[in-house]
Amino acid sequence: MxxxxxxxxxxxxxxxxxxxxxxxxxxxxxxxxxxxxxxxxAFFQWNLTQAQVAPRFVGLDNFIRLLTRDPQFLTAAVNTAILVVATVVIQTVLGVAVALLLDQKLRFTGVATTLLLVPLALAPAVVGLLFSSLLSGSLGPINYWLEAIGLPAPSWLGDAHWALPSIVLVDTWQWTPFMILLTLAGLRSLSQEPVEAALVDGASSWQRFRYVKLPMLLPVLTVAVLLRAIDSFKTFDLVFLLTFGGPGTSSTTLSFYGYKVGLQAFDIGRASAIAFLMVQVFIVFVVIFYSRAKDQL
Amino acid sequence: MVRFRVIVALVVASVLVAACGTSPTSPGSSPAGSEAPQIPEAPQQFQDLIAATKPADKQYDGVEVSVVVDSIQSGYPWFWLAPAIEKAYNIKIKVIATPFETFYQAIQNDIVSGTGAYDILSYPPRFLGDLASAGNILDLTDYAAKWDPEMGDVYPVYQLYTQFDDKLFALPIDGDRLELYYRKDLFSNADEQAVFEAQYGYPLAAPETWDQYLDVAKFFKRDAGATLAGETLADPFSGIAEITKLPDNFDWFLNRFASHDGIYFDDQMHPQLDTDAGRSALQNFVDAVKYGPSDILNFEYVESFDAFVQGQTAMCIQWTDVAKIAEDPNTSKIVGKTGYAQVPGVEQPDGSIVHRSTLAYNRVNSISKLAKNPEAAYRVMQFMNQPDVSLLYVTEPSAGMDPYRKSHYADPTKWVQQWPELSAYIDNNKQSLTNGYPELTMPGANRYNEALGTHIAQALAGQESVSEALKNATTEWESITDELGRDAQITHWLAQLKGWEEVGLID
Structure with a gap:
């Protein structure tokens, strides 16, 4: 037995x-x-165009080159940091604001919420192609309307100062609905008693949001911010389709640079070093973020 | 073991890209098989050739040959002539178009991973050295001895683009060079001529020198609402359109660099970019883009020629097929208005002007080492390369191919596309060949180009000064040479120089 x-x-x-x-x-x-x-x-020098030549061990050379002698890598790192901070901050603020509006149960909020899904449902390639036409400097409708109302019409994708902001803009168009929907779901699941208690105590709508709703929403927002930061950190499609990293290297991100080094120059050792560094940065970010936010999760 | 490492490395690389997001695709092009949509119907001359094609001496029953091309458009000749090839050899053709920007990646991935999806590679010669030196394409010498590719009729420089280490590794399918196209209706306008001469002190004409090019470009740069040839502009008008983006912007630098007597390397493979020639050339390029459309720094091939044929610029330096596109009423708003000239040059002490036209992106066809039936693949390439067959697609505006045989120019009445200025266009074509300046085809050429192109783009965008850009490009070129082995690269470079000297491209 x-x-x-x-x-x-x-x-x-x-x-x-x-x-x-x-x-x-x-x-x-x-x-x-x-x-x-x-x-x-990442510790070898190996170019796939000469794949018949065996990889050569170079120790930390690939990392040293990237960090000390490769200005394009540093530019890509800075661009990536700007992109992550800009997209996450803008999308979080807009997301929360629109979610609060939609939570008011006004007319057409149902339709509006449904329409918000449209950008999320589009493939990044479609979004890239769509906005490469919309943002065209000389033929794009956005510039046409800007000029029609007397505003300056920048060269969105052809000016080194505007290329990265353009990518932020397009990313915001596509992904703010994600923040809205998560925040809206969070708002609708909040317990109403504390909000009503604050109302009885005479709290203004700003005070009810700032001191009652926002603290209760933080767990949801923390997850949403983390997800968006991860996604922004690896942005590739929009860069590839809208600017190809240019003009110059003004919109090159780490993912795009890794692609150029690994799959255009076929320098597989250096591309692996880029990927390794990205993973390390990413782990450090998540650990710090988690340690700061763990009370909310 | 090497192959295993390569496969694993490619898997790793693919995972890296997958981690970056979804697979890249390119604007205006998409992967396609033989049944790809929107292939225009073959012009009548192609139908006639198909009808006249007879079965060849040897048949290849049941064989399919796949061809990889860099865009749907460059696949047109293959799509159109596939029925003739099937009739001649009983070989089915499968055309695979990859996005332009990821074309080299597609070829390399296919070969080094051992996939073997492509039998024939239709690519620009800048990849030749890498592919041949790594043993990734087949030596065609024996096939050529058996079935003559009639290379004697091919212009010598385009013959060079098919050879590596004195062996035949490719057959040509395209002959390109850069030329200056301008709006002759505007240049001949009496009002514009008078104003220009008053401003610059010499008559308005197609610019002969790079300095004049800047003058003319600046002169024609106008805002919406300004007057151009007596008409009020609804949209801004620009002086020039050029390619400023990777992967081709370095060719637009080379026109300038070569006319300033620049050369890629010295005989020890030390780059000669950061020289007076390099600085003058890049400074002129940086100055010129100020007179282009507002988004010129985002211009590759399509954007560049489209700005010209849509009537938005006065001048355009472009490949030879653009003149044909400009005369096609289906695509152009400036039919009958294009003038042809050499790319500008540099005035010499004796008053003569040196023009150098970059001979760039002249596609050639090679057989992948993984081809399932190399002989059938060769017969297909040879068929496409025949004088009477190639004449059709190099003279048809939408095919994107250009003349590379002397016989292509022999009888302009046989061109598929006809227009009144055809003979002037052909004269200019021939002159550009005489003034030609070759692209690198040695191992590493694509890496050298990529590094130079990146720094050119940074200089054009104002991220680096002219001097910084050339210094940084020089450093990267030295590094590439050291990685590939300086001694081996010196040997390849000297062989390249010798070939260019023999065909009269350099002294």
Missing amino acids: ERVTGARTIESRRVPWLMVLPALLLVLAINIIPLVYSTVL
């Missing part, structure tokens, strides 16, 4: 492992092994 129970226990321990094994193997094959291999390659 004991032997039967023991066998059953072993079997019952084995079954969960067997059930997750396919997923584990998949993660191992497409995530862990490439990550480890990429990390190893």
Whole structure:
């Protein structure tokens, strides 16, 4: 009887492992092994156009070159930081503001909420193509209307000062609805008692938001900000389609630079070093963010 | 083991890109197979050729040959002539168009990963050195001995673009060079002529020198509401359109650089970019873009020629097919208004002017080392390269290919596209060949171009000064040379120079 129970226990321990094994193997094959291999390659010099030449171990050279002798990498890092901060801040502020408006249960809020899903449903390639036409300096409708109302019409994608803000603009158009929807869901799930109590105490609508709703919303906003920051950090599609990193390198992000080095110059060692550094930055960011925000989560 | 490492490396690279977002696609182009949409119907001359094609001596029953091209447009000749090839050899053609910006990536990925999706690679010669030196394309010498590609009729410089280490690795399909196109209706307008002469002290004409080019470009740069040739402009008008973006902007620098007597390297492979020639050339390029459309710094091929044929600029330095596009009423608003000239040059002490036209992006066809039936692939390439066959697609405006054989110019009445100024266009074409300045085709050429192009783009955008851009490009070129092996690169460079000397491109 004991032997039967023991066998059953072993079997019952084995079954969960067997059930997750396919997923584990998949993660191992497409995530862990490439990550480890990429990390190893970061210490080698190897160009795939000369794939017949064996990789040469160069120690930390790829990292030293990136951090000390590669101004394009530093430009890409700064651009990425600007992009992440700008998109997350703008989209969070706009998202919360619009969500508060939609939470007022005005007419057409249902329709508006549905329409907000449209940008989210579009493929990034479609968004890129759409806005490359809309933002065209000489033929784009946006500049046409700006000029029609007497405003200056910048060269959105052809001016080094406007290219990165243009990407922020397009990203904001596409992803602010995401912040709105999450915030709206958060607002509608809030307990109404504290809000009503504040109302009875004579709190203004700003005070009710600032001191009652916002603290209760923070867990939702924290997750939303984290997700948007992760997404912005790896922005590639919009850069590729709108500016190809230019003019010059004014809108080159780390992901796009990694692509140029790895899949255009085929310098696989240096591209792996870029990916490794991105992962490290990312881990540090998440750890700091999590340690600061863990009370909210 | 090497192959295993390569495959794993490519998987890693793909994961990196996947991590960046979705797969890249390019504006205006999309991956396609043979059944790709919106391929225009073949012109009548192609139908006639198909009808006249007879079965060849040897048939390749059941064989399919795949061709990778850099855009849907450059696939047109293949789409149109596929029925003729099938009739001649019983070979089916599968055309695969990749986005222009990721074309090299597609070729390299296919070969080094061992996928072998492409039998024929139709690419610009700047990739030739990398592909041939790595053994990724096949030596065609034996096939050429058996089935003559009639290379004697091909202009010598375009023959050079098919060779590596004195062996034949490709057959040509395209012959390009950069030329100056201008709005002859505006240049011949009496009012414009009078104002220009009063302002600059010499007659308005197609600019002969780079300094004149700036004058004329500045003169024609006008805001909406200004007058141009007696008419009020509804939209801004610009002096020039040029390509300023990677991957091709360096060719627009080379026109200038070469006419200032610039050369890529010295005989020890030390870059000669940060020189008087380099600085003068890049400064002129930086100055010129001020007179282009407001978004000129985002111009690649399509944006650049489109600005000209849509009537938004007075001048355009472009590849030779743009003149054909300008005469096509389906695509152009300036039919009959285009004048042809050499790219501007530099005045010499004796008063003569040196013009140098970059001979850039002249596609050639090679057979991938992974081709499933190399002989069938060669027969397809040879068919496409025949004088009477190639004449059709190099003289048809939408095919994006240009003349590369002497016989292509022999009888202009046989051109698919006809227009009144055709003979003037052909004369200018021939002159550009005489003034030609070649692209690098040695190993690493694409990396040198990419590095130079990046710093040119930064200088044009004002992110680097002219001097900084050339210094930084020089540093990167030195680094690339060291990575590839300086001694080997010196050997390749000297061989390249020798070839150019032999065909009279350099002294």
